Amino acid sequence: MNKKTNYSYIGIAFIILVFGILFVPKIVDRISDGDISRQESRSDQKAAIEKTRLSDLVFIENNGQKRKVPEFSFTNQDGKQITNKDYEGKVYVIEFFFTSCPTICPRMNSNLIQIQNTFKDFEDFGVASFTINPETDTPEVLKTYAENYGVTNPNWHLMTGDKDAIYKLANEGFYIYAAENPDVEGGFEHSGNFALIDKNGFIRSRKDEHGNPIIYYRGIISEEEQKDDDGVKEQISALKQDIKKLLNE
CATH class of the missing domain: 3.40.30.10 (Glutaredoxin)
Structure with a gap:
């Protein structure tokens, strides 16, 4: 394997490293935010269902x-x-x-x-x-x-x-x-x-x-x-x- 090929591998590895540092945390954050949103959405839906189950009788x-x-x-x-x-x-x-x-x-x-x-x-x-x-x-x-x-x-x-x-x-x-x-x-x-x-x-x-x-x-x-x-x-x-x-x- 010649030096030129080695430099190519090093260059590709460097690009992957930079991509991981810059973009992976953002992707993780977006996924996490999405999970939270979905959890909040499910909680809202559950609250709405429970509310609809309540009768018109009032609490004293x-x-x-x-x-x-x-x-x-x-x-x-x-x-x-x-x-x-x-x-x-x-x-x-x-x-x-x-x-x-x-x-x-x-x-x-x-x-x-x-x-x-x-x-x-x-x-x-x-x-x-x-x-x-x-x-x-x-x-x-x-x-x-x-x-x-x-x-x-x-x-x-x-x-x-x-x-x-x-x-x-x-x-x-x-x-x-x-x-x-x-x-x-x-x-x-x-x-x-x-x-x-x-x-x-x-x-x-x-x-x-x-x-x-x-x-x-x-x-x-x-x-x-x-x-x-x-x-x-x-x-x-x-x-x-x-x-x-x-x-x-």
């Missing part, structure tokens, strides 16, 4: 923060410890009641039984019932109550426990009124409203005709009644519709 907020179910831990009718984590991934309805209630509780739980039966084929639907008379409503008492009403959903927990914790959960956690009152029939008074919770533990509701969240659903008036004596409309049918929406999210 306090000071701009979405209200979520507070942490809780109580004993259910089977003597098992139940926490808010047991409801993760489930759509469920919240109520506060007591088994010896002579007024609104029987109506509320009859409506909840109807809702239970409507969604009997959905494993991700449940109910959380908290007694406001835990001293009387032991797990055994709650078990009998559940059997008498026809509670069959394994995700329907009737819970008892520390009275102060239950009242704090009702009045501060959900803003659903509950109190002892010896002057009223039954010795306790409480709201007849239900709260609706989505699979991620957020309180959700539909809007009223003025565009404001209704926040809670009336639990006392049945679908069959349609209205009470004061002309107030039932909301059980609306609650059923909205449960279905959340189950589809």
Whole structure:
């Protein structure tokens, strides 16, 4: 091999070296930027898909923060410890009641039984019932109550426990009124409203005709009644519709 051929190889090698120094980093950058763009594009698409899956039900907020179910831990009718984590991934309805209630509780739980039966084929639907008379409503008492009403959903927990914790959960956690009152029939008074919770533990509701969240659903008036004596409309049918929406999210 002569010197001229050697010089040719050296020249070609030098050109390749210069090309690598000048252009390869730029190509790598462009590929990297392209990957990032594609990743961002995929993220945007995923966010768009998730957004379209959300129903028209609004999140209930306090000071701009979405209200979520507070942490809780109580004993259910089977003597098992139940926490808010047991409801993760489930759509469920919240109520506060007591088994010896002579007024609104029987109506509320009859409506909840109807809702239970409507969604009997959905494993991700449940109910959380908290007694406001835990001293009387032991797990055994709650078990009998559940059997008498026809509670069959394994995700329907009737819970008892520390009275102060239950009242704090009702009045501060959900803003659903509950109190002892010896002057009223039954010795306790409480709201007849239900709260609706989505699979991620957020309180959700539909809007009223003025565009404001209704926040809670009336639990006392049945679908069959349609209205009470004061002309107030039932909301059980609306609650059923909205449960279905959340189950589809």
